Amino acid sequence: MRKLLSWLTVASMVLLSACGGGGGSNESASSQPSAAKEVSGEQKKLTFWFIEPGKRKEVLEVAVKRFEEKNPGVKVEAVQIPNDAYKTKLSVAIGGGDAPDVFHSWGGGWLKQFVDAGQVLDISGKVNKDDYLPVAINNATFNDKVYGAPLGVSIVPFYYNKEIFAKFNLEIPKTYEEFIKVAETLRSNGIEPIAMANQAKWPGLLLFAYVADRVAGSDLFRQSVTREAKFDDPGYAKAGEILQDMAKKEMFNKGFNGLSYDNGQSRQLMYTGKAAMELQTSSYVNAVKTENPAFVEKLGMFPFPAIEGGQGNPTNVVGGTSPIFSVSANSKNAELALALIKELTSVETAQQFTDGTGALVAVKGVEYKDPFAIQAVEMLNNAEFMQTFYDQTLPPELAELQKDLTQSVLGLSITPEDAAKQMEQKAAELLK
Secondary structure, three states, X not given: OHHHHHHHHHHHHHHHOOXXXXXXXXOOOOXXXXXXXXXXXOOEEEEEEEOOOHHHHHHHHHHHHHHHHHOOOEEEEEEEOOHHHHHHHHHHHHHOOXXXXXXXXXXXXXXXXXXXXXXXXXXXXXXXXXXXXXXXXXXXXXOOEXXXXXXXXXXXXXXXXXXXXXHOOOOOOOEHHHHHHHHHHHHHOOOEEEOOOOOOOHHHHHHHHHHHHHHHOOHHHHHHHOOOOOOOOHHHHHHHXXXXXXXXXXXXXXXXXXXXXXXXXXXXXXXXXXXXXXXXXXXXXXXXXXXXXXHHHHEEEEOOOEOOOOOOOOOOEEXXXXXXXXXXXXXXXXXXXXXXXXXXXXXXXXXXXXXHHOOEEOEOOOOOOOHHHHHHHHHHHHOOOEEEOHHHHOOHHHHHHHHHHHHHHHOOOOOHHHHHHHHHHHHHHHOO
16 A cells, blocks of 8 residues: 555656645544634525535535534535536636535646636645545645545446356456456347446546556556657557447447436446446445445446556556545635535544445545445555546546547547547647
């Protein structure tokens, strides 16, 4: 784990210009003092926007209630917004000067655009960086200043239906060659090998990030961002060729580029036994527990397989930090908003978050009990490197192009070489 965190800290510093700092304290929920004593008069109101559904939503709502109990006279309007619509809605609100007091982010380049515009409160010295995993807090740190407090850490495994694998005597594939054979067996028996709903484009990008890592190694993406390498490197084209090979072999369900993940269209294929595997973030377990608790017993997970001849370490994982909670620079009740994000990222909230959803957390001092969380921690501990989500690391305009191009590659409407050239052309304009 020490080696992994070293890699992650270096990557965060390179990509985000992040480094140390801190002070202050992120106390547990039971010990946090009331912030309401700093205000008086009429009832104070905070707005809080987040994307977490299901059990995660319930945990955050419980944390909000604890905060309100500790701060009499303060009311929090907590608004859950579906993931696919959230980015646009928040961008419009911030651009119009109507941002919520506290808002969800993924850190990285997506948060940095608002930081650069002066729209996010600097909370350096007001939260204790030592209370969080370095990779998580660094993802909200820019130019030595902290702009958010992290609650969750997510990795991306393959989830699979254990009953289907047992029925056809399938073993967990450790190599891409084995993976293809598993997919062929499933397809020949009328089962979609991989469920995917790629309308929002980010699910396909998860797949591309893994394949690029396995093919070209963990340094290529970082060096592309820092301009030591280019996005038209042959490694990216090779990764695109593998994605197209998967599509041509019909490893995905029909019409996958037009289906909505938020609406559960890919998960329904899993629940009904029409598909056997799905590559997704750790939030997948939360979705299953909320939508179809009985399916939890059938659900298993395994790491992305190695690719023969590739340079990437097969222990590497794709992942990121989410949620990170930040305070709007225009909040009229900034101290109360800061107290709210401390409650949202307290040890008590973090423990309930992992217990209820099987998620990993960015907060130290938590004991993992959920079997999915325990397995995910093992994957993370064994990982040589964690590749941060492409679309949360790149500047937003470049990230959107990468998602568009990856969707087109999967849809067989563009060659991998042309996609890489377009990506490099835009990167040369946007990255310094």
